[in-house]
Structures are given as C-alpha cells and as structure tokens.
Amino acid sequence: MKLIIQVPCFNEEETLKQTLDDLPKSIEGVDEIEYLVINDGSSDETTKVAKEWGVNYIVNFTQNKGLAKGFMAGLDVALENGADIIVNTDADNQYCGKDVEKLVRPILEQKADIVIGERPIDETEDFTWIKKKLQRLGSWAVRQASHTDIPDAPSGFRAFSREAAMRINVVNDYTYTLETIVQAGREKIPIISVPIETNCALRPSRLAKSMMGYVRTSMLTILRAYLVYKPLKAFLFLSIFPTIPAIAIWIRFLYYFFTAGGAGHIQSLIFACTMLIIGFVCMMIGILGDTICANRKILQDVQYHARKQYYDGVKISKPDQKEECRIYYR
Numbered sequence: 661m662k663l664i665i666q667v668p669c670f671n672e673e674e675t676l677k678q679t680l681d682d683l684p685k686s687i688e689g690v691d692e693i694e695y696l697v698i699n700d701g702s703s704d705e706t707t708k709v710a711k712e713w714g715v716n717y718i719v720n721f722t723q724n725k726g727l728a729k730g731f732m733a734g735l736d737v738a739l740e741n742g743a744d745i746i747v748n749t750d751a752d753n754q755y756c757g758k759d760v761e762k763l764v765r766p767i768l769e770q771k772a773d774i775v776i777g778e779r780p781i782d783e784t785e786d787f788t789w790i791k792k793k794l795q796r797l798g799s800w801a802v803r804q805a806s807h808t809d810i811p812d813a814p815s816g817f818r819a820f821s822r823e824a825a826m827r828i829n830v831v832n833d834y835t836y837t838l839e840t841i842v843q844a845g846r847e848k849i850p851i852i853s854v855p856i857e858t859n860c861a862l863r864p865s866r867l868a869k870s871m872m873g874y875v876r877t878s879m880l881t882i883l884r885a886y887l888v889y890k891p892l893k894a895f896l897f898l899s900i901f902p903t904i905p906a907i908a909i910w911i912r913f914l915y916y917f918f919t920a921g922g923a924g925h926i927q928s929l930i931f932a933c934t935m936l937i938i939g940f941v942c943m944m945i946g947i948l949g950d951t952i953c954a955n956r957k958i959l960q961d962v963q964y965h966a967r968k969q970y971y972d973g974v975k976i977s978k979p980d981q982k983e984e985c986r987i988y989y990r
Contacts, residue, residue: 661744662742662744662745663743663747663764664693664694664738664741664745665683665695665696665746665760666695666698666731666747666749667748667749667750668698668700668734668750668751669697669698669702669706669751670700670701670702670706671702671704671706672704672706673702673705673706676751679751679753679757683757689764689765689768690768694717694741695715695716695717696719696734697717697751698719699719700725700729701723707720714984714985716985717986718985718986719734719988719990720989721733721990722990725833725990726833726835727834728830728832728833728839731836732828733988734746735825739822739967740974741986743825744822745822747760747763747764747817748816749816749817750817755777755816755817755858755859756858756859759856762854762856767819771850772821772850773821773823773824774819774820774840774844774849774850774851775818775819776810776815776818776841776852777812777815777817778810778811778854779858794875795812798814799812799813802882806842806845808844808845808851811853812853816837817856827960828843829960832884834881838885839881839885843885888953888956889953891949892949892953895949896943898946899938899939899940902942903935903939906936909932912928913928
C-alpha cells in the first residue's frame with residue numbers, strides 16, 4: 661500500500677519546510693509514503709526548499725495556473741507513480757500532519773473512497789465571525805447540490821483512493837474543493853468526513869483577495885457544477901418563473917375575452933406569449949443539457965477506463981528503484 665502526499669505551492673519557501681517536517685513518515689497499514697510538491701509558477705525558492713528537504717516528486721508549472729490545475733496535475737503524477745492513496749494538504753501548514761492518518765484510515769478499512777478533513781470552524785480563532793458563517797453557508801449549499809453530508813466543503817485537507825482519483829474531473833480554474841464534492845455525490849463515490857485539528861495561520865489565505873470575492877466565486881462554482889450534473893432539473897426549475905405568470909395572464913385574458921370581448925387586453929396577451937416562449941426555451945435548454953450530460957457520462961466512463969489501463973500499466977511496469985527527486989514540467 662503506497663501513500664503519496666501532495667502539497668500544492670505558490671511562493672511557499674517560508675512555510676514549506678515546516679509543512680513537510682510535520683507530515684508523517686510512517687502509518688500503520690501503509691507500506692510506503694512518498695511526497696510530491698506542485699510548484700504552481702513560484703517566483704521564490706520553493707523548488708529549492710522542496711529538493712533540499714528530499715521530496716520524491718516535483719511538478720513544475722512555468723506560470724501560475726491556479727489551485728485546480730495544480731491539484732489535477734498532482735493526481736496525475738501520483739497515479740503514474742503507483743499511489744494507492746493520495747492525500748492533499750496545504751503548504752501553509754494550516755492542517756496538522758498527524759491527522760493524515762485519520763484521513764487514510766477509512767480508505768484502508770474500505771469505508772470510503774474520499775475523506776474530507778472537517779476543521780473546527782467555530783473554534784478557529786483565525787476566522788472572523790462573518791467568515792465562519794459564510795463557510796457554513798457555503799458548505800450547506802454544497803450539501804444541497806451534492807446530496808452529501810460533508811460539513812466543511814472548502815477544506816483542502818482530503819484523501820482519495822486510487823479508484824476515486826481516476827474518476828475525478830475538475831473543469832473550473834478556481835478550486836477543486838467544491839466541485840469534487842458535488843461530483844462525488846452525483847457519481848455515487850463513497851465520501852465521508854473526519855474531524856481534524858488545525859494550526860495557527862502562518863500567512864493570509866491567497867485563494868481570494870476579499871471575503872465577498874471568495875463567496876461570489878464559490879457560489880458560481882457550485883452553481884456551475886450543479887448545472888453540469890443536473891441541467892434538466894435546474895432549467896425546468898428556471899422555466900417555472902416565466903411560465904406560471906404567463907399561464908395566469910392567459911387565464912385573465914380568456915376571462916375578459918369571454919365576459920367582455922377581450923378589448924384592450926391585447927398587450928397582456930403579447931406579454932404572456934413572450935413569457936411562455938421564454939419558459940419553453942428554458943425547458944429546451946434543459947433537455948439539450950440533459951442529452952449532453954448523458955454523453956458526458958459516457959465520455960467520463962471511457963476516460964476512467966483509459967486512465968485505469970494506462971496508470972495500472974505504468975504501475976506494473978515501473979522498475980523498483982529509488983531516485984533522488986523526479987521532476988515533471990507542465
């Protein structure tokens with residue numbers, strides 16, 4: 661059983677060594693632990709710190725591509741190098757390294773394929789009152805969209821089984837945290853959360869420049885993920901808003917038509933027809949989206965089998981030898 665712990669980094673030379681030092685060197689039930697650093701276009705000495713510490717793999721981006729692309733690149737490299745379990749943690753040492761064992765234990769016991777670390781948000785002093793409430797609101801929205809019970813959706817401290825990692829797809833450029841939960845819920849991938857501890861913040865969050873910007877982008881990410889996985893339901897719901905008023909106006913017009921000849925109510929009839937057309941267009945978009953969604957499921961299944969054939973083939977054929985540090989350029 662091989663565990664690879666991946667650490668996405670962007671200008672983290674000040675905190676990376678402390679984060680790596682805190683990670684476990686052995687876990688009961690895991691035969692081998694390796695470490696992977698994703699250098700997301702850093703302009704400082706992040707790569708040098710990673711090499712000097714002795715990580716096994718480094719993924720180098722020539723320019724900053726964002727957390728989502730870095731996460732997916734890390735999964736690819738981990739799978740290619742035979743990881744049975746992949747743990748993702750932050751380079752700012754927000755999460756306690758000893759809790760890695762809590763994440764991998766449900767996967768080792770075959771109770772889940774994805775495990776999310778649940779932070780003690782209400783007890784976290786680094787979070788303001790409004791940030792705590794917004795975190796709760798965002799997690800609630802993700803639970804509604806994904807039909808899961810994950811209490812801390814934005815947590816980046818999570819573990820994936822090899823099977824789950826081969827099924828994951830992230831299409832937005834912002835963050836992987838929310839979309840992967842929605843996808844896991846919709847694709848029936850077993851997902852649970854475990855309580856974890858956190859360390860004091862070493863630096864401010866870089867995911868968003870402002871709290872409102874973070875909330876806005878997060879809500880758009882959730883909405884987009886929901887539209888991708890449930891387009892028919894979403895657009896049928898939207899079609900209600902123009903259709904119901906249009907029907908009410910039609911009934912009003914017919915009432916006046918049969919009682920008073922309908923004179924003077926042509927404008928309301930035109931408005932009702934326009935609203936019905938809008939409702940019909942929404943329904944057609946939903947049906948078209950549902951057709952595309954069915955094709956996407958087929959493509960995802962093809963992609964999964966292609967990944968499985970490739971990565972399992974690489975895992976079997978890879979020679980059993982150690983290298984100082986293998987570097988991948990993206």
